[in-house]
Amino acid sequence: MHETALSQLPRHVAIIMDGNGRWAKQRLCRRIMGHEEGANSVRDVVQCCRKLGIPHLTLYSFSKENWQRPEAEVSGLWRLLHRFLQSELHELVEKEIRLCHWGDRDGLPDQVLADLEEATRATAGFDKLILSLALNYGGRQEIARAARLAARDILAGKFQPEDLDPEVFSTYLFSAGFPDPDLIIRTGGEHRLSNFLLWQLAYAEIYVTPTLWPDFREPELMLALEDYGRRERRFGKTSEQVVNDLATVADSDPS
Numbered sequence: 001m002h003e004t005a006l007s008q009l010p011r012h013v014a015i016i017m018d019g020n021g022r023w024a025k026q027r028l029c030r031r032i033m034g035h036e037e038g039a040n041s042v043r044d045v046v047q048c049c050r051k052l053g054i055p056h057l058t059l060y061s062f063s064k065e066n067w068q069r070p071e072a073e074v075s076g077l078w079r080l081l082h083r084f085l086q087s088e089l090h091e092l093v094e095k096e097i098r099l100c101h102w103g104d105r106d107g108l109p110d111q112v113l114a115d116l117e118e119a120t121r122a123t124a125g126f127d128k129l130i131l132s133l134a135l136n137y138g139g140r141q142e143i144a145r146a147a148r149l150a151a152r153d154i155l156a157g158k159f160q161p162e163d164l165d166p167e168v169f170s171t172y173l174f175s176a177g178f179p180d181p182d183l184i185i186r187t188g189g190e191h192r193l194s195n196f197l198l199w200q201l202a203y204a205e206i207y208v209t210p211t212l213w214p215d216f217r218e219p220e221l222m223l224a225l226e227d228y229g230r231r232e233r234r235f236g237k238t239s240e241q242v243v244n245d246l247a248t249v250a251d252s253d254p255s
Contacts, residue, residue: 008228008229009052009053009054009225009228009229010054010182010183010205010225010228011054011055011056011179011182012054012055012056012057012058012178012180012181012182012183013049013054013056013058013181013182013183013184013185014057014058014059014060014181014183014184014185014196014197014200014201014204015045015057015059015060015184015185015186015187016060016184016185016186016187016193016194016196017041017042017059017060017061017187017213017216018186018187018188018190018194018212018213019034019187019188019189019211019212019213019214019215020034020035020037020038020214021034022034022188022212023037023038023212023213023214023215031073031076032073032076032077032080034212034213034214035076035077036080037214038213038214039080041213041214041215041216041217042059042084043088044217044218045057045216045217045218045221046097046129046131047095047218048218048221048222049129050095050128050129052225054129055129055130055179056129056130056132056178056179056181057129057130057131057132058102058131058132058133058134058181058197059131059132059133059134060134060137060194060196061081061133061134061135061137062077062081062103062134062135062136062137063134063137063138063194063195063196064104064137064138064141064195065138065194065195067107078109078111078112081112081115081135082111082112082115085112085115085116085118085119086115089118089119089122092119092122092123092126092131093122093123093126095128095129096123096126096127096128096129097123097126097128097129097130097131098120098123098124098125098126098127098128098129098130098131099116099119099120099123099131099132100120100130100131100132100133101116101120101132101133101135102132102133102134102135102137102174102175103133103134103135103136103137103138103142103174104136104137104141104145106136107136108135108136116133116135130178132175132178134174134196137174137196138195139193139195139196139197139198139199140195140198142173142174142198142199143173143198143199145172146169146173146199147169147172149172150164150168150169150172170199173199173200175197175200180200180201180202180204181200181201181204182204182205182228182233183204183205183207183224183225184196184197184201184204184205184207185207185208185209185221186206186207186208186209187209187211187212187213187216187220188209188210188211188212188213189208189209189210190208191208203233205228205231207224207227209223209224
């Protein structure tokens with residue numbers, strides 16, 4: 001990677017891991033084989049983010065809509081996740097990676113829920129990389145849940161309706177306390193968000209690659225990060241304002 005790109009690494013990368021089924025179909029394999037190979041991509045991307053010092057990585061692991069897939073595939077996904085959490089816990093602890101779960105607990109298989117609880121408890125004190133799994137997750141459902149929780153607190157007199165600004169509302173999301181993603185990567189070539197982090201992606205840079213998730217490894221992640229490094233993050237401002245803001249920060253830096 002170019003030095004300029006390395007100097008602009010995102011704080012938070014979110015990934016829609018798409019293409020496992022197509023990868024398997026191209027090889028005349030069962031769909032679960034694509035998911036199993038995709039687990040190797042997860043390992044590689046997690047290791048790369050840890051090595052680069054990217055603080056946050058969020059992976060879209062199982063959506064609310066995924067329950068509609070064939071029962072055999074859904075069951076196979078849960079078995080794969082169980083094996084993955086069991087096998088990777090030692091690595092998470094050794095590399096001081098914190099695991100978090102974004103999504104509804106209700107409906108998760110008991111064993112998977114137990115695995116998640118064990119991994120989140122064992123890694124709770126780490127901060128080298130915060131790996132969040134969006135599991136049994138839907139963006140619209142998350143927003144509706146947050147609205148219900150906020151309404152409950154308003155009715156309880158904890159604050160007034162006019163105090164419910166975006167910052168307060170964000171505290172009711174699964175991502176409360178985490179920075180919004182700076183970069184969203186979608187593999188597999190599709191150009192849609194698929195109900196993923198609809199609130200949090202308001203100002204994320206979007207990177208779409210035709211590479212199917214099982215083939216997405218460190219070199220492909222580096223290409224996405226290089227592309228991000230060439231973007232100008234304006235957040236509604238003009239380019240001139242961004243340059244002036246950077247100059248002000250540089251002037252105020254005592255180093």
